[in-house]
Amino acid sequence: MAFLEIDRLHKRYGATEILKGIDLDLDQGGFLVLVGPSGCGKSTLLNTIAGLEQITGGEIRLEGRKINDLHPSRRDIAMVFQSYALYPTMSIKDNIGFGLEMRKVPKAEREAAIARVAKTLQIEHLLQRRPSQLSGGQRQRVAMGRALVRNPRLFLFDEPLSNLDAKLRVDMRTEIKRLHQQTGTTIVYVTHDQIEAMTLATKIAVLKDGKLQQVGTPAEIYNRPDNLFVADFMGSPSMNLMAGTVRASGNGAMIQLAQREGSIALQIPPSVTARDLPPEKKVIFGIRPEAITDIDGADRHASQLQTIEGRVDVIEPAGSDTYVVTQLGGKEVIARMRAEASLKVGDLVPFAFNLDKALLFDPETGYRL
Amino acid sequence: MSVDAGSAAISARGPRIIIYGLLILFAVFYLLPLYVMLVTSLKPLSEIQSGNMLQLPQAPSFYAWEKAWGAACIGVTCEGLKGFFWNSIRMVVPAVTISTILGALNGYVLTKWKFRGHKLIFGLMLFGCFIPFQVVLVPMAQVLGRLGLASSTPGLVLVHIVYGLGFTTLFFRNFYVAFPDELVRAAMMDGAGFFRIFWRILLPASLPIIVVTVIYQFTNIWNDFLFGASFTSGDAAPMTVALNNLVSSSTGVKEYNVDMAAALIAALPTLLVYVVAGRYFVRGLMAGAVKG
Structure with a gap:
């Protein structure tokens, strides 16, 4: 039995179905990232776990107990909001202590807990200030402190880094990861940023149009995406996806890809598990730039x-590497070469394809072969 | 460049002088009645009768103020306005307080605890703002009679609360619409209930709109004449009604100085509220108006 279990979860607004039967679970101490394009239902899913939105079907269980009928305040779940949602008229200290105060924790105990959290997050010098006097990164820390201080069973993060500038976002990302490693808390985290998902998660769930596309470890999602959507969504620059055709050849089959002049033939990648690829079958050949x-x-x-x-x-020189664009299978293909590789636009150069990392997809169903 | 800038500054100064001149002129024009009231209230009757309205009092005295407050005849009793002044205070304080609190609660519910039909309810309350006073006089009198509150201060308080509710709800709803929902959700996750969230999260952030509502309600209720005249009688009448009776019931010589002093006494509380809280008024109106 997993720590958090989501079972056939449905959510409907009138006639529109936002979540179409979600099945997910998470072990204690896990870091689950819900990722997907905007409007895919990931925030709604998070809100249903929090209890801020009612569900229309299914069940949510925490430590084996059904919680979907409990009021948010009684689920023992803390949430960090996208806008931080710090109470503007209270000091930072009161902001952090509010949840404890509502739970009637004695004052001395409360003070100790606030001091402990403030030390962990290095915000001790800010305790007397108001939220409006803090910078974005500081507010972010306070918002996390408010969640941490209660020591809840489950943490929810709703796109917590999206309001920060690029550099601070990377710093805070590391901070969240460190916090998770130190405290061993169980976290569900929503983001549309696939790099955040890759770096933070122990488990990623990719959503699209209210349906789970794939659930797995970051490595699984990245290296063996189940379908074209996941393949295209995860990774930056995204995976090269080229249309090709299976051709019979001497001792097996090859994938033929159209080039600007003529065409090339690639061996079938070892990842392909499908028994036989009938000749003339159309396929999508996928390979990451690296x-x-x-x-x-x-x-x-x-x-x-x-x-x-x-x-x-x-x-496109990127400093550490150089991205090289060529054309294959009727599409632009991005390769990642060493920065030292000397290249000129218009040159005919050899591209080395590591077929261990290549994948084939069925263009009709979108699934990996 | 600098020459151009210099001449532009000079040419901008001309229109500015005209604008300020006109503004001052109009300000003087509008303040003139107040000036006349003030000087008249400080003059003895003989000086008033001698003619020049704008002249400063030769021998200023507070005789008229004292009489208006404590000895002028209203109807058959000659005890001045002081009793009626307290009537008004006893009416305006609970009426303003209760209608503001209810308006704040309504606004809170209509924006943060939306229920099926919340738009309709708000629409109907808005509609209530546009019902003219005169329309409700007879039904209101019947209701008050049935409740046993006719001709009493509590009855008048009830009338003003009911009538003010539409406005106070409108003010607070528009203010709270711009208040982030995530704060309410965060408080909910923190374990706060309906009233805790209102008391600890929303209300402390509501000072500007509270000031607007209090000024608006205080001014309207204090200055109301129609409801006061309709639903009270005799000693229970509010200030406005008493002022009218004082001015119209003088026998013999018309004591203009007493009338003026009485009118000024009647206007003082609203003036005071504006002076004390006025600077929040515009700010609060704006705060509600930006997102609404």
Whole structure:
């Protein structure tokens, strides 16, 4: 039995169905990230766990106990909001202590708890101030402090970093991860930022249109996406997806991809589990930019490496690496080469494909083959 | 460049002088009646009768103020306005307090605890703002009679609360609409209930709109004449009604100085409320108006 269990959860607003039967669970101490494009229902899902929204069907259980009929205040769940939602007329100290006060915790105990949390988050010097006197990052810390101080069974984070600037966001991301490692709390975290999802999660759930697309560890989601949506959504720059056709060849089958002039043939990636690929079947060939490199930068341990000549259309140096754009299968393909690789636009250069990392998808169903 | 800027400053000064001149002129024009009332109230009757209205009093005295407050005849009793002044206070304080609290609660419920039909309820309350006083006089009198509150201060308080509810609800609803829902949700997660959230989270942030509502309600209720004249009689009448009776019931010589002093006494409390809380008034109106 998992710590948090969500069972066939449905949520309807009038005629529109927001959540279409969600099944999810999370072990104690886990970090579950709900990720998806805006409007996919991830925030609604979080609100139903919090109890801020009623569900229309299914069940939510925490430590084996059904909680979906309990009032939010009685679920022993704390939440960090996107806007931080600090009480504007109270001092930081009162903000953090409000939840304890509502639960009738004696004053001395309360003070001790506030001091402890303030120390953990390094906001001791801010306790007497008002929220309006704090910077974005400080407010973020206070919001987390308010959740932490209650020592709840479950933490919910609703896009907590989306109001911060890029640098602070990265800092706070690390901070949240460290906090999770230190305290071993159980967290459900909503974001639309797939990098946040990858870096923080022990478990990721990708949502689209109120349906779970895939649930798994960050590595599973990244390396073996179940379908085209997950493949395209996770990763930046996103996965190269090229239309190709299966062709019979001497001792097996090959994938033929159209190039600007002529076409190329790639071996079937070892990841493909489908028994037989009938010749002439249309497929989508997916490979991440970092699996297409210059020859020197190729993974030495790759079991299946194939080199293909391609013309360089665009070069985007990113400092640590250089992104090279070429064309394959009628689409732009991005390769990640070493920064030292000397390239010129218009050159015909070899691209090394690490086929261990390549995937095939069925273009009709969108599922991985 | 600098020459251009200089001449622009000079040419901008001309219109500014005209604008300020006109503003001062109009201010003087509108303050003139108040000035006349004030000087008249400080003059003895003989000086008033001698003619020049605008002249400063030669021998200023508070005789008229004292008489208006404590000895002027209203109807058959000659005890001045003081009894009626307290009547008004006894009416206005509970009426303003209760209608403001109820308005705040209504606004809170209509924005943060939405229920099926909340728009209709709010629409009907708004509609109540547009019902003219005169329309409700007869039914109101019947209701008060049935409740046993006719011709009493509590009855008048009830009338003003009912009538003010539409306005106070409107003020608070528009203010709370802009109040972030996430704060209410956060408080809920923290374990606060309906009244705790209202008392601890919303109310402390509501000072501007409370000031607006109090000024609006105080002014309206203090200055009301129609309800006061209709639903009270004799000693229970509020200040406005008494002032009318004082001015119209003088026998013999018309004591203009006493009339003026009485009118000024009647106007003082509202003036005081504006002076004390006025600077919040515009700010509060704006705060409610930006998102509404």
